[in-house]
Amino acid sequence: MDKAEIIERACKLLLNSRRNEAVEIINNEYKFEYKVRDKRSYTEKEKFKIFVRDGFIDRYSGEKLLNPGILKVFSVYFPDEFPYHRNWKMDKTHVAYWELIPTIDHINPIATGGKDIDNNLVTTSQLNNSIKSNWSLEQMRWQIHGAGDIKEWDGLTKIFVDIVEKDITLLSDNYIKRWYSISKLFMES
Known part of the structure; x- marks a missing residue:
């Protein structure tokens, strides 16, 4: 039954002073379930492994994503054209x-009982992560797209490393330095 219709039926019962029957409908047809929340725990290296596993593909949209350090390089070189704020203010x-x-992102959100395990994690953009928030794929009417092949698209990781190695002054930026170190580990493995 349509969820709005469940609420409508409960409202009609309330209007007729039949509160017990209204709560019975809610409990049987649209019950709130308390969830035990798992703890989130992952490092940037662990996140990078998921990005590599998914081939730098946004698993919710199917679109290509980039190594986190490459855009910061643009912000260092072109601060007016490619501005950056440490809190990503819009x-x-x-x-x-x-x-x-x-x-x-957790496919099954932690807030609703999802687990913090690799097969519940997918790569997505910050935009899609924000849109999805704590909703399920079913609620969003989204589906998971296939992972990419890291050999075909590496999120510009190799180019990012090459640019930094060509201009090591970029390593004075901690954000770039952190993602460069992680990227180098990936390339050496």
């Missing part, structure tokens, strides 16, 4: 940070 940061930098 009015001070290029939208590419939201659209193209990967993050990980």
Whole structure:
């Protein structure tokens, strides 16, 4: 039955002073379930492994994503054209940070009882992560797209490493330095 219709039936019962029957409908047809929340725990290296596993593909949209360090290189070289704010404020940061930098998301949200395990994690953009929030794929009417092949698309990781190695002054930026170190580990394995 339609969820709005469940609430409508309960409302009609309330209007007729039949509160016990209204709560019975809610408990039987639209019950709230308390969830035990798992703890989140992953490092940037662990996140990077998920990005590599998924081939730097946004598993919710199917679109390509980028190594987190490459856009910061653009912000260092082109601060006016490609602005960056450490808290990614929308009015001070290029939208590419939201659209193209990967993050990980719990397919089944932690807030609703999902587990913090690899097979419940997917790569997605910060934008899609924010949109999905704590909703299920069913509630969003989304589906999971297939993973990419890291040999075909590496999120510009190799190019990012090459640019940094060509201009090591970029390593004075801690964000770039952190993602460069992680990227180098990936390339050496």
